Amino acid sequence: MSLKQQASTGAEVDERMAALVTNANAIRAISSAVEGTLGPKGLDTMLVDQFGEVVITNDGVTILTMMEANHPAARMLINIAKAQQEEIGDGTTTATVMAGALVGTGVDQVARGVPVARVIEGLRAGIKRGLQAVEEHSRPVAGMDDQLLRKVALVAGREHEDIADLVVRAAALIGGEKLNDRTFKLSDTVTAEEGADNQVFMGVIINKEKMNRHMPGELEQPAVLIIDDALEPEEIEEEALATEAGFARYLELQAGHKEGIQKIIDLGVGLVLADRGVDDTAEEMLTDAGIVVVQRVASRELRKAAEHTGARMIKRTGLKKDAGSLRQCLGKAARAYNDEKLEQVWVLGGTGKPMATVLVGAATAEVVGERERIARDAASAVQAAVKGGVVPGGGAVELAAVRDVERIRAGMKGMAAYGVDCVIEALKRPMAQIVANAGFNPLEKLGDVLAAQVEEGKPSLAVDCDTGEVCDMYELGVVDPTLVKTHALKAAGEIAEAILRIDTIIKKREEKKENLKEL
Template sequence: MNALKQNSDAVNMVAAAVESTLGPKGLDTMLVGEHDEVLVTNDGVTILDKMEMHHPAARMISHVAKAQQQEMGDGTTTSTILAAAIVDEGVKQAMRGVPIIKVIEGVRRGVRFALNKMKEKAQPIYSLDDDWLQRIAFTASRENEDITLSVIEAVHLLGREKLLESGFKLSDTVLAHPQTESNVVAGLLIDRSELSAHVPTLGDEIRVLTLADNLEPEYIEELAKGTDAGFAKQEQLKEEFYVALEHLIHLQVGLIVTSGHVDPHAEEVLMDAGMMIIQRVNANDLKKLSEHTGSRLMKKSGLFKPLEELEKTLGQCQEVEDVDFLNRVRVSGGAGKPFATILVGAATTDTVQERERICKDAASAVQAAIRGGYVPGGGAVELSLARELEQFREKVQGSERFGVSAVVEALQRPMSQIIINAGFNVLEKVENVKTMQVKKQSSSLGIDCDRGVVADMVEMGVVDPLLVKYHALRAAGEVSCAILRIHNVVSMKKEANK
């Protein structure tokens, strides 16, 4: 029981660090480093990432919040508050004598029920012109109009099919820079640090080669080179490589991008032929370029294929531009999948990271809404789920119903915290909302944080992507059950030095 209480205290400490940031009236948290460096932010995952944690249960909550951020790009504070509340209520039930294993099973049943009901409450988004997308972007971007417009423009450039593509994250297209205005660039921006030399802008149906390898001849072992046969073999390999270079020139390749380095002789020959060469590009950018241009990502051995087969591996784009001040090369008008880059401007270098984070949040929220629709925000949907879960609890037999009660209490926490942060009486306001939700049979009623009155969140434009809320509750349920199952905490012995 001591372990349970200690775990609960540790988890509540983590929640206390982020709960004051929740909602439109949320405040900032100041993080102070060991050398008195200061970071002020209201971003939950940043707070959890930077704050000092020693207790293992606290670190478990932090890891789940980070996973939520990586998966959905938002909802970390909500998932943390929900998890802490479930653990806190679960421990209280256990202290009253309810078997912890029954509490855990009840929590699981309660979370499953709430997740299913949450899906039923979601409103789908069928069109990229839906006004809700702009509203969601505006809210997630902390009401930064330039970021909102850029995210929506990128959404239209990419199209619904790309946004629904498994593994694609709109937030990965965000790039912040203090020397630019916020806008959207059609195509890809590739790091140009290893650009062989400055080449004028290329245009008009440029052929593209993407090579996941070094662009150099095959080399035999050093010992073999000392023999006549070895020397002859090496010269043959060089000759074959030079023929491959001639093939690239004959095919009028305009852009070569490699993951490795480029042989100096090859670099000179190809640049003399007017090609732009970028080497040592990371695997992710190389894959994106392959998809955008329709080129076939290949190894060095592919260079020695017959001319007709080599031609089939080439991609195509409309423009390649060296954007010097960004240290990037822009590739646009690809023959393959559409891509776009969201450039976020910042007044100073100090604000670049914060602006980039805000834009990534907005991009993640919009993409999540396109994929799963939206639900009422402001804690309204959670409070309505708590009300329905109370009715479900009456049908649960035995001690598991106490675990369901823990989820009921937890689902009321988001709205309660939003009301606290807005400076109103939490007990009075939550009861007012509960009464009105029942009276009007509505799951979208919450509190207007400016006036302190019950209002329809959807009519106010306060909505959240379903997937963000769904993943936050699911993650909170999983980690809280894992923490509640911990009976003892034992220190591992130190390993002997080897």
């Protein structure tokens, strides 16, 4: 090969490595932004926008979604973290940290001359064995009164005992069957309010007040009507009103509207929840009848209220139905009242599906958001534990999985073994970061824990972040949901493989401008 050919080949390799290194640096930057929050001694991050608004949080997915990230590889990692949050509701920081370790080690292997295909081959094999190992170390939750659930809530809730207690009580109220429903999320039952008292109750909160102060402040055993529409006559265009036929139609709609309101009164409805506005006629008639009306209710709250009370949502045209058909659409609650302090309407004891609400109090407006995020994390972790069991936390189970992954490395032929090394380093990363955040030497502590796990045959051994001693995480009460760990490892593997497969970065043409030129 001539010197010219060698230079050309070298330049091509350098260009491909440049793309890989650029992407890897972006992943490392994102990982480093959240790694300092990991573990019980993790610190908070301050996010500041262009207007000086500040958010202080320890929540990984909040940091990732709020931070400014322009690099496409960085956005890929953030999207994976969002998917982890959407699916499980916790473990985004762990997934991000492991993804950073996988990509970083993978790039180092490629730089040493290991083909990317071989790295990915080993990475897949290592991830597969790592997932099996984590599941083998999993322990099921024995019912809703298992003390493991509170430990899970306490760890995910960052040692906030009041929040852990609230979440566990809510889980017990709802029950295991509902928690195993894929469409239900316990975290959706959480809300935080400034000045509120911590409590859990069977019911839903509507974040609106009654629309008229003369309406009753409290109702016992109210029938509930939910209108997924405006409670007002259909509109007629001004041009049509100028015609005789149009005006006649207007009068007809007004009469029909009043007739529908009278039906609501005659049916004995106590509470009306409307998706959109309520006109003056309806407000006056319903107020005189002693009916509580709440307008412009958020769609999510309407659905929750309908499920809890057993009501069937209708459109305003549904008021044209006969009384018997309309009665079938009504729900029922034990109690409903207007909380003037919190500016909310509470609907309690519905006869439909059980629906618990976790109300988390906060002393000031500045901490409301963070208290809510902590409670949602705890709720997601508890639900995941019910679904898939628990494993020892503190990075113990990942380190225990290292030994299983090392065994398959010994049996692999060729350069794929270097890809397995990437997984081994990623599995060590959570504990190493937790220990470093606690102020200890990660290399020393990793060695101590690995030796102790082998000597005692306990995969639950890790480091007590208060003392630096090796101890049993189950005995210390540090446990994590199995699903959080397995999804985090899967997510990290997916993003690492996607990044390692990219060897060229090409800027896309601006399609909109091209289309405009064609037009």
